[in-house]
Amino acid sequence: MNKMSSRTRVLTGAVAVAAVGAATFGAVSATAAAPAASGKAAPASASAAANSKDTRQVDRLTTAAATKAAQAALDAANRAGQRVTVAVVDRDGNTVVTLRGDGAGPQSYESSERKAYTAVSWNAPTSELSQRLQQTPQLKDIPGTLFLAGAVPVTAKSGPVAAVGVAGAPSGDQDEQFARAGAATLGH
Numbered sequence: 001m002n003k004m005s006s007r008t009r010v011l012t013g014a015v016a017v018a019a020v021g022a023a024t025f026g027a028v029s030a031t032a033a034a035p036a037a038s039g040k041a042a043p044a045s046a047s048a049a050a051n052s053k054d055t056r057q058v059d060r061l062t063t064a065a066a067t068k069a070a071q072a073a074l075d076a077a078n079r080a081g082q083r084v085t086v087a088v089v090d091r092d093g094n095t096v097v098t099l100r101g102d103g104a105g106p107q108s109y110e111s112s113e114r115k116a117y118t119a120v121s122w123n124a125p126t127s128e129l130s131q132r133l134q135q136t137p138q139l140k141d142i143p144g145t146l147f148l149a150g151a152v153p154v155t156a157k158s159g160p161v162a163a164v165g166v167a168g169a170p171s172g173d174q175d176e177q178f179a180r181a182g183a184a185t186l187g188h
Contacts, residue, residue, distance in 0.1 A: 058091065061154060061162040065186055066096040069154070069164050073182025074099050077169065084168035084178060087112035089120055091161050093144070101168070108168035114146035115175070116165025119153045123160040126151040127176050150175030152183050 061069075066088040073086040078101065085100040085108035095113050119126050127149035133139055140147055149172025151165035164182040166175040 059156045059159070059161045060090060061088070061096065061186075063096060066090075066162065069162075069182040069186055070097045070099045071182075072185040073164055073166055073178045074101050076181035077101060077166065077174075077178045080169075080174070080178070082169040082174060082178070084166050084175065085109050085112045086178070086182060087116045087165045088182070089113065089116040089163050089165070091120060091159075093117040093120055096162070104168045111146060111148070111167035112150070112165040114144060114165070115148060115151035115167060115179075116163040118145040118147060118163075119151035119165060120160050120163035121145065123153045123155065125149070125153070125176060126165075127172065130172075148172050148175075150179060152176060152179045154183050154186055
């Protein structure tokens with residue numbers, strides 16, 4: 001009986017594993033694509049899950065509405081002679097729109113997004129949230145947050161759907177004033 005070298009055994013094993021893996025992947029891919037390729041409707045269980053008590057619908061701010069709010073906030077800042085950046089995030093804190101005004105500082109981009117993320121996370125203006133740091137200073141350690149005045153949540157049906165954050169003005173109070181101007185356009 002011929003003995004295979006260690007190298008030959010390893011190579012033979014690797015080829016066998018690759019062949020089995022490719023066959024399995026091909027079978028799974030073919031099975032997954034089969035209903036769509038055959039033109040058949042999805043199984044009843046898939047459509048039933050969408051209507052079950054285990055799901056819910058949520059309101060989301062459209063990109064057009066987010067852009068309208070961001071532009072309104074930026075316009076308010078421009079009228080006041082301030083150079084700012086405005087960010088609008090969705091209910092999950094993901095950035096939908098960011099407008100960096102002419103001459104806005106480099107730190108304002110990230111700050112506006114983090115302020116907006118903070119406001120939507122707690123469904124409260126960041127000016128209120130910054131006061132909570134006195135009682136609970138550990139809040140500042142939560143990744144992605146910035147507890148400085150300058151952002152307000154946007155609500156629909158009493159729940160947060162977005163937030164507008166502004167950064168770059170000399171004070172957080174001014175930033176928040178501009179954020180409120182942007183959020184106010186969404187009810188009209």
